[in-house]
Amino acid sequence: QVQLVDSGGGVVQPGRSLRLSCAASGFTFSTYALHWVRQAPGKGLEWVAVISYDGNNKYYADSVRGRFTISRDNSKNTVDLQMNSLIPEDTAVYYCTRTNGNYRGFFDYWGQGTLVTVSS
Amino acid sequence: EIVMTQSPATLSVSPGERATLSCRASRSVSSNLAWYQQKPGQAPRLLIYGASTGATGIPARFSGSGSGTEFTLTISSLQSEDFAVYYCQQYNDWPQTFGGGTKVEIK
Numbered sequence: 001q002v003q004l005v006d007s008g009g010g011v012v013q014p015g016r017s018l019r020l021s022c023a024a025s026g027f028t029f030s031t032y033a034l035h036w037v038r039q040a041p042g043k044g045l046e047w048v049a050v051i052s053y054d055g056n057n058k059y060y061a062d063s064v065r066g067r068f069t070i071s072r073d074n075s076k077n078t079v080d081l082q083m084n085s086l087i088p089e090d091t092a093v094y095y096c097t098r099t100n101g102n103y104r105g106f107f108d109y110w111g112q113g114t115l116v117t118v119s120s
Numbered sequence: 121e122i123v124m125t126q127s128p129a130t131l132s133v134s135p136g137e138r139a140t141l142s143c144r145a146s147r148s149v150s151s152n153l154a155w156y157q158q159k160p161g162q163a164p165r166l167l168i169y170g171a172s173t174g175a176t177g178i179p180a181r182f183s184g185s186g187s188g189t190e191f192t193l194t195i196s197s198l199q200s201e202d203f204a205v206y207y208c209q210q211y212n213d214w215p216q217t218f219g220g221g222t223k224v225e226i227k
Binding site: 014035044045046047059061095099103104105106107109111112113 | 130152154162163165166169170176206207209211212213214215216217218219220221
């Protein structure tokens, strides 16, 4: 069965960095675009970043562009989110999710989420 | 970017009753709209895509309708496990955007 397992969250001071990871199984990883979507405490869902099936194309939300970098390893079935220059507004649960092929689409499977707290 | 507006913010419904949730797009998204259910402490779960197609394993009491800018999610007879927050998402334009959610609570 399809599984996405998110990890790497924690408490970090403003200005510091954190790296999230998502391990995938149960599907042909190299044919899916992979996304990160976040949810601030008590708030709604916000799309953060996407990487194409082959890793050649990456797009970011305006709120994180220049600070976050998404990457993938199709040999290990993993996708990472490197988060630099973190600010308190980045505090959220981060979910890994996928779309079939295209960057735009509906998200049919989600990871369980990993909590990032940016606080001094 | 396209702004998605959901109403009402909270819907109080008795078990067994029908629930109707609305989602409006700031401009047309054709039928490129999905609905998700989220329970506390859990990830969102896909319910509907293409505005009206049920995702795998979703009970028939969940149905979606609409196109363009106006969409509806209907739960025909609410079960105890349906009390949750529901989000719509458009994927017609970049970036894909979510509505603010409707919380369905027990009346």
